[in-house]
Amino acid sequence: MPDYRAPGVFIEEAPVARAIAAVPRSTCLFLGPVRADPAAPRGALPLLDSAGAFAALHGGDAGPASGGSVKAHLLAHAVRAYFAEGGERLYVLPVTAAEGGAPQLADYARALATAAVPDEVGVLAAPGASAWCSDIGGLHRLLADAADEARARRFAVLDAPPDATPAQAAALADALDAGRAALYYPWVASAGADGVRRLLPPSGFVCGLYARVERERGLHRAPAERLHTAAGLAYPLDRAQQEVLNPRRVNCIRQFPGRGILVHGARTLSSSPEWKYVSLRRFVDQIELSVATGxxxxxxxxxxxxxxxxxxxxxxxxxxxxxxxxxxxxxxxxxxxxxxxxxxxxxxxxxxxxxxxxxxxxxxxxxxxxxxxxxxxxxx
Known part of the structure; x- marks a missing residue:
């Protein structure tokens, strides 16, 4: 303490602890084929804030994607589902097939290896890839490893193939032990801008739900709520089937009378009880990133x-x-x-x-x- 000897007003400067703010983790990165667009910017990926922004850059959600072998432009439909369910910030990393046709595992790996993924990205997904990738297990491992990369602390949202049975979905979950990844089943039906009812990968809807829950309720809340834009399911699951799938770490999407279609699971693919739940893994990652950033x-x-x-x-x-x-x-x-x-x-x-x-x-x-x-x- 200073030695004050005469009356007066004295000012002392004292260091204060600077406030730490929670780092948002709902910004998403989608990987997939897009229409060829010579005007598309090179270098840093553009941040998209609406389905219209994606359409302006890569085309809308009608018609085939690049390569011509993909019957529906599933990535574009997933982008629409993401924003409709509550997503607000999205990056899209184009994936091009080296040998034409639909991109495969090596094409997704090359895209991730050559791209500079923005630090703010907290969620990864490859909507539609499970419909055409011949090595689904390898693709799941690629996304899970990218999410688990040192200091990245991201989370991978994975899809089963569109025609997968419950047993096949369970086998995919059994094949991967990952604390920063979750598998969702089955595919979800939705009507596009043209009014046509289509089956779409659940990851687009779920990533939007992640963003909505984080914004409205907090990252510590389980992202297991109603899907506002879902109109049906590729495989209607009942309680008995979920009682088999849930312990095997498959997050089921189910329809309930009077409640609509709900994401009715919130488990990671980790075998560790400590990281069983999506909300726990993502919340702890947010704490660590927030402190490191602050x-x-x-x-x-x-x-x-x-x-x-x-x-x-x-x-x-x-x-x-x-x-x-x-x-x-x-x-x-x-x-x-x-x-x-x-x-x-x-x-x-x-x-x-x-x-x-x-x-x-x-x-x-x-x-x-x-x-x-x-x-x-x-x-x-």
């Missing part, structure tokens, strides 16, 4: 108690906001989280090498997937 100012600050206090305050305030939003368990903040950043979290070697170590923990809220109601009656 603390760049730490890099060249003196690594001492004053800085540690500012880091604790910044991270603690961010996690406290998540608790107030209902994303964390606990009746009190100290039951929901802890943040440590002090001499006990760092060794002398850490300090000598310029490393600041912050240890944090959160108590996550899991979806109420199975709700049991116990009733009792008393007779006279």
């Amino acid at each position: 603390l760049p100012w730490v890099a060249f600050e003196p690594n001492g108690p004053a800085l540690w206090q500012r880091v604790r305050s910044a991270v603690g305030d961010f996690l406290h906001a998540q608790w107030r939003a209902g994303a964390l368990q606990g009746a009190k903040p100290d039951q929901a989280m802890f943040v440590r950043c002090d001499a006990a979290t760092m060794t002398q070697q850490d300090l000598d090498e310029g490393r600041l170590v912050c240890l944090a923990g959160v108590a996550l809220v899991k979806p109420g997937e199975f709700t049991r109601l116990r009733w009792s009656w008393r007779t006279a």
Whole structure:
């Protein structure tokens, strides 16, 4: 404290913890064939904010895609479904078949390897690919690996083939163990701008639902709600079939009387109980990205108690906001989280090498997937 010797008003500048904001994770990247368009921009992928923006760049959702062998322009229809279900920000990565016809696994791999995927992309999908790709399992692995790439923290939304049976969908899920991917089944019927009823890959609808749930309810909420634009299903599932598919990590889309068509599953393809649910994996990724993005100012600050206090305050305030939003368990903040950043979290070697170590923990809220109601009656 300064030594004040005469009366007066004194101003002291004190460092404050800069607020950490939640990083949105609903921006989506679709991969697939588009119409040849010489006017299409090269270099950075353009951000699309509507189906009209996609149509202006690549053509509308009627007619065949490039190559001529794809009967319906499924990617364009998926783009329309994405925005209709609540999506707002979309990138489209064109995929061209090296040998003509419909693109295959190697074509999708080449497109991902040569493109600079924007950092803001949080969700990946290849709508329609399961209708023409000969190696569906390989395509699923490619997307899951791209989502799981170091520091990317993205999530892959996968489709089963349009004519897949429940057993075939389950086999696809069994073949892939991935914490940042989820499989949806079956395909969804929808009427396009021309009024024609078509079967479309579920990933377009589901990615839009992801964006809607994140915006309206928070990323910690399970993306399992009604599809507003669905008009039917390729394979009407019943409860008995879902009781088989759900434990095998297939997210079923079902029609319920009076409720419409719902995404009625929210499981990842991970065999680890820790990462069973889509909402948990994506929410934890958001926390980690938000903290990493919100603390760049730490890099060249003196690594001492004053800085540690500012880091604790910044991270603690961010996690406290998540608790107030209902994303964390606990009746009190100290039951929901802890943040440590002090001499006990760092060794002398850490300090000598310029490393600041912050240890944090959160108590996550899991979806109420199975709700049991116990009733009792008393007779006279």
